[in-house]
Amino acid sequence: MMPRRHPQPLPRRQAGSTLNPQQGGSASRPVPTVAIVLPAYNEEAVIESSVTRLLALLDRFVRDQVMTRGSFLCFVDDGSRDRTWSLIQSSHDRDSRVRGIKLARNVGHQHAVLAGLLSVRDRVDCAISLDVDLQQDPAAIPEFVAQYRAGADIVFGVRQDRGADRLFKKWTALAFYRLMSFLGVRVIPNHADYRLTSQAVLQALAEYEEVNLFLRGIFSQMGFPTAVVHFTVTERRAGSSKYSPLKMVSFAWEGITSFSVVPLRLVTVTGFLVFFLSLGMSLFILASSLVGNNTVPGWASTTLPIYFLGGVQILCVGLLGEYIGKIYREVKRRPRFIIEQEVGHEKG
Ligand code: UDP
Ligand code: MG
Numbered sequence: 170m171m172p173r174r175h176p177q178p179l180p181r182r183q184a185g186s187t188l189n190p191q192q193g194g195s196a197s198r199p200v201p202t203v204a205i206v207l208p209a210y211n212e213e214a215v216i217e218s219s220v221t222r223l224l225a226l227l228d229r230f231v232r233d234q235v236m237t238r239g240s241f242l243c244f245v246d247d248g249s250r251d252r253t254w255s256l257i258q259s260s261h262d263r264d265s266r267v268r269g270i271k272l273a274r275n276v277g278h279q280h281a282v283l284a285g286l287l288s289v290r291d292r293v294d295c296a297i298s299l300d301v302d303l304q305q306d307p308a309a310i311p312e313f314v315a316q317y318r319a320g321a322d323i324v325f326g327v328r329q330d331r332g333a334d335r336l337f338k339k340w341t342a343l344a345f346y347r348l349m350s351f352l353g354v355r356v357i358p359n360h361a362d363y364r365l366t367s368q369a370v371l372q373a374l375a376e377y378e379e380v381n382l383f384l385r386g387i388f389s390q391m392g393f394p395t396a397v398v399h400f401t402v403t404e405r406r407a408g409s410s411k412y413s414p415l416k417m418v419s420f421a422w423e424g425i426t427s428f429s430v431v432p433l434r435l436v437t438v439t440g441f442l443v444f445f446l447s448l449g450m451s452l453f454i455l456a457s458s459l460v461g462n463n464t465v466p467g468w469a470s471t472t473l474p475i476y477f478l479g480g481v482q483i484l485c486v487g488l489l490g491e492y493i494g495k496i497y498r499e500v501k502r503r504p505r506f507i508i509e510q511e512v513g514h515e516k517g
Contacts, residue, residue, distance in 0.1 A: 204242070309326065
């Protein structure tokens with residue numbers, strides 16, 4: 170499946186130029202038009218203060234030539250049941266740089282971010298996703314844009330410390346990243362969904378049709394030039410967290426099962442181990458009955474089949490798992506390749 174062509178080809182990084190985000194130097198891409206995408210679920214307590222702060226920041230960013238005058242905020246109301254949407258509407262009436270989309274029902278943070286990113290993809294050079302409570306420091310945005318201008322298509326925000334988190338969240342997060350890397354899922358530790366993506370990446374993202382969405386995994390395995398920006402996390406100023414411990418566990422589970430077939434493979438491996446164990450036991454019993462005959466009569470004929478059949482069964486389940494793993498990859502219909510640049514191929 171070919172990625173859709175961009176409506177307006179973006180100025181791209183020169184072939185062969187090296188990405189050297191840390192040194193700043195001469196920026197190769199022009200000042201971009203940026204959309205800041207903010208998912209919001211029952212956030213009436215924070216919307217207005219966030220709008221005020223972000224618009225003030227936008228003014229500053231435009232003045233400092235970080236982004237163009239056409240840059241804007243895109244709120245995604247994720248099926249809120251409070252006044253979130255009407256507050257977004259009234260903010261838009263006051264300032265047209267506040268835009269928004271309202272989802273018909275609550276679809277969860279990941280899908281809300283996706284909806285926002287896809288809705289702005291043809292209007293901007295890059296989009297930055299950010300939580301509406303502004304726990305993730307929006308003052309770091311110029312650094313994201315600097316990395317973009319230096320050539321990065323995906324800039325991952327990585328939190329500097331977990332000072333604002335309780336010990337429980339710190340440890341569970343660490344365990345999650347360890348488990349993910351053990352299962353072969355590429356994710357950037359301590360990267361939440363504070364991230365800049367270029368228009369090229371947004372167009373590629375539209376090719377991912379999967380319903381079980383784990384954005385961090387998708388962006389980590391896309392293959393565009395990436396960079397990292399460190400930022401600080403603060404306490405939530407108003408409202409309450411929409412991520413209950415149960416939602417966090419289901420998010421982690423989603424991440425693992427959307428990107429790894431290793432759990433299925435572990436079944437196959439277990440089957441093999443039990444199978445070989447039963448073979449080893451057979452040899453041992455045979456040898457001991459030949460040598461000393463000190464086995465209890467009937468023991469071997471009862472126990473061995475249990476191990477043997479157990480091994481065969483687990484092995485068969487694992488074998489089914491291998492095929493299910495293949496089906497799972499097929500039904501996701503992920504793009505098989507993403508074209509990053511083209512030359513002499515513009516109009517077909
Ligand atoms: N959010 C959302 N849909 C949901 C849950 C959360 O859009 O079903 C948004 C929420 O409004 C916020 C962001 O996702 O902008 C992160 O949520 P929250 O701040 O509650 O999580 P925490 O920072 O406590 O992990
Ligand atoms: Mg938060």
